[in-house]
Amino acid sequence: MSENERPQNEKINFFTHPFLFYPVLLFIFIFTLDKIFFLDKVRDYVKVELTYIYYDVKQDLLKEMISKFGKNAEKKSDKKLVLLMGSSRMLYFKNEEILDFYPDWEVYNLSSAVTTPAYYLYFLERLFEAGVKPDFLVLEADPFQFNANSTTFKKSNLANSFDLRFVLSNAWDLGKENVNYYLGNYFFGVSKNKPYLANVYSHLTNKKFEQADLIKKLTIDSLHKDKGNALSPAGGFMEKDYGRLEASSVRTIGWIYPKYSPSEMQFSFYEKILDKVKEEGVPTLVVRPEVSLPLENLLKEMNIPAPWWERIRPINQKFGIPIIDMAEASDYECNTFADSGHMAVDCYRPFLRFLRMRYPGE
Structure with missing residues (x-):
């Protein structure tokens, strides 16, 4: 038998053939x-906008x-916890106005850009399991949060919120595509923060980014x-x-x-939310x-609403x-807008008063 030939049953030895480790080492x-x-x-440097900051801070809050309010809190606040x-x-909402007009309230606002019921459920699950029960919970609901064809759920909530436990425990509702998207962002930085060189160049050369930090x-x-x-x-x-306003609406x-198109996933999360707050006895x-x-x-x-x-x-x-529906509420009226979908800041004061009137026990 030629010395260049190898018996078919000869086993490959990684230690005598170190090049076989190269793909593993490269990975x-x-x-x-x-x-x-x-x-x-x-x-x-790779992001072109700072929306993710809001999501990061909400995790801190x-x-x-x-x-401050959990079952292991050293000294619980004597104020009423209101969660938006x-x-x-x-x-x-202006925090100083809340403190001035309603000093007995401690209001936390977990709102962020284009949130969905899945986003609410994540935070409520973590709060309830830690023993935090708000004295009053106010949730926003709008058809855009239930649109199955919107890409904003992936780009906002799925990219910036949740943890691995939430995604895996709700994998059936989220579906294979969303779970894979989250796992890709969770394990790979180039997936979560895509290294677009054009963005890096803009940050390095454009003066408008000089004050970004x-x-x-x-x-x-x-x-905070x-x-x-x-x-x-x-x-x-x-x-x-x-x-x-018409152009902004388009x-x-x-x-x-x-x-x-209605999202069955988000309706499923919405029902889970209401079921949980009902079970926990949280006024909502x-x-x-x-x-x-x-x-x-x-x-x-x-024909959406x-x-x-x-x-x-x-x-x-x-x-x-x-x-x-705030547009139909008889005790709320404010008809000024910053753009087609956002009320002007002047409307937040009557909005806050509207909420106070529905605070349990008022």
């Missing part, structure tokens, strides 16, 4: 290098509530200090041009209501914040939890 090296993209400094959970439509720090400090309530990017601005439709109110007339008219033309109301109202009735 370990790349996997380790990939973790650089989880670093905050790297994330700041979750821990803060558990430390919604999208950016409920994000801009300062803006980020001020935003984080403000969100005001317990999740944010400063409105529009300030006190209110749009008075009806034509601009953009909003294309962004969060595209190819509208669900509201749909008012949107501008041009946007509401477009939604009606697309009516079927949604027909489906969601029976769910709330099933659990005995009220749901109120």
